[in-house]
Amino acid sequence: MSPDRYQSLANSAFGGAVTKRLGLPKPPLLERHEPGKPLVSAPVALGAARGGRLEEPVREVLRGLDAHVETDVGSVDGRGELAALLFDASGIDDSVRLRSLYEFFHPLIRALRPSGRVLVLAAPPEDSAGVRGATAQRAIEGFVRTVAKEIGRNGSTAQLVQVTSGAEGAMESTLRFLLSARSAYVDGQVIRIESGHLATPADWDRPLEGRTAAVTGAARGIGEAIAETLADQGAEVLCIDVPTAGEGLSEVANRIGGTSLTLDITGSGAPAALADHIRGRHGRIDVFVHNAGITRDKTLARMSPEAWDAVLDVNLSSQERLNDALLGDGLLGEGGRIISVSSVSGIAGNRGQANYATSKAGIIGMVNALAPVLRERRATANAVAPGFIETAMTAAMPVTAREAGRRTSSLVQGGLPVDVAETIAWLASPASGGVNGNVVRVCGQALIGA
Ligand SMILES: NC(=O)c1ccc[n+]([C@@H]2O[C@H](COP(=O)([O-])OP(=O)(O)OC[C@H]3O[C@@H](n4cnc5c(N)ncnc54)[C@H](O)[C@@H]3O)[C@@H](O)[C@H]2O)c1
Secondary structure, three states: OOOOHHHHHHHHHHHHHHHHHOOOOOOOOOOOOOOOOOOOOEEEEEEEEEOOOOHHHHHHHHHHHHOOOOOOHHHHHOOOOOOEEEEEOOOOHHHHHHHHHHHHHHHHHHHHEEEEEEEEEOOHHHOOOHHHHHHHHHHHHHHHHHHHHHHHHHOOOEEEEEEOOOOHHHHHHHHHHHHHHHHHOOOOOEEEEEEOOOOOOOOOOOOOOOEEEEOOOOOOHHHHHHHHHHHOOEEEEEEOOHHHHHHHHHHHHHOOOOOOEEEOOOOOOOOHHHHHHHHHHHOOOOEEOOOOOOOOOOOOHHOHHHHHHHHHHHHHHHHHHHHHHHHHHHOOOEEEEEEEOOOHHHHHHOEEEEHHHHHHHHHHHHHHHHHHHHHHHOEEEEEEEEOOOHHHHHHOOOOOOOOHHHHOEEOOOOOOHHHHHHHHHHHHHHHHOOOOEEEEOOOEEEEOOO
């Protein structure tokens, strides 16, 4: 049963009538990934502004998905007919040409079905030749973020994918993720794709086949979901957590057919112990997910030095030390992936979380700085920034703060651990080599932060 009782109530026949009469929001039921279901189950519309370079590569990906691309968009007039609206805006080189966005989306937006997808493909503004081009490309972000806010009540999402010149062939894993139900709680994001070292998986449902992955904090919560999802997509998973969580950790590792290592990542011997373990058992690691994290909330005036130190050490400094061990010893395999779990608190700040927000903002700095280093090694570093996720941590929040956290997003609900896990699995894919140095929020377009 959903942990969100209000959502269940508002979607029941009786409760729905009551909440409607009271003018209360109805949190939509989000479609999530189910094995065997087609990735795109209704026709999609594809449009382009003149002079774009992304329409053909997008069409090619859609062909591979067996998606039906509606050729006569003028005939679309019903509600809920289309699974996705895709638009290549890369050719827009002047603000007066932004009107092509309006012209494509205005007649079609009502035809988007629930849990539908809007994807705008564009160029990074800084790559544009000239001021006019950069202005127009940057303007697109305001459009996409607003569309996301307007369609969220329907469970639908909108994203902007900025593709650098030469990276047209690197879009497939990202398009598959964003079009699918796996991205249910990712909304209003700007994702940048560059050319990178990629490998196309033999089976898109199991892109991590033959890869080894490690997840810290895997005994429960979001880490458990990450370990499960990576295993489900074919990875051999090493589950890591503190010795006191050993029982839960073994249970998770056994269930997913992985292995476990009890390790306090803050310990002075932790980097060497991890390196020894990986070298001895696996030889190398392909995907390392820094998920372990703690909170010790108090306003700054009341915060003890111990609370500051503990949070910074678990959430940030230990990650830096583990990365040094992985990279210094060459333990991260070719095409390796480092993925860190940040937080929207690290983007926007949050009252009572000076220690936590500092640590989570530091993670963003870390992946930004690591990205060019890893690119040289044909690897990537990225972060996910969850918003309100339904876990033991958020279940323990005071009821008013919990309700506010749940409702103040475009999708009017909290996310599930699997939503964070699916986002990490996309970044972990060998086909995602063009996604590097990104910070992707998994927050249902939460109203706090950017
Ligand atoms: N739950 C949310 O809404 C939310 C939102 C934003 C970000 N996050 C982040 O997601 C991550 C997971 O959060 P969660 O809600 O699943 O938390 P959780 O407390 O349920 O799980 C965290 C896990 O990390 C482990 N851990 C803690 N210290 C460790 C250490 N020193 N060494 C090894 N393992 C250690 C814990 O034992 C636990 O199993 C954290 O980084 C958290 O900051 C969570």
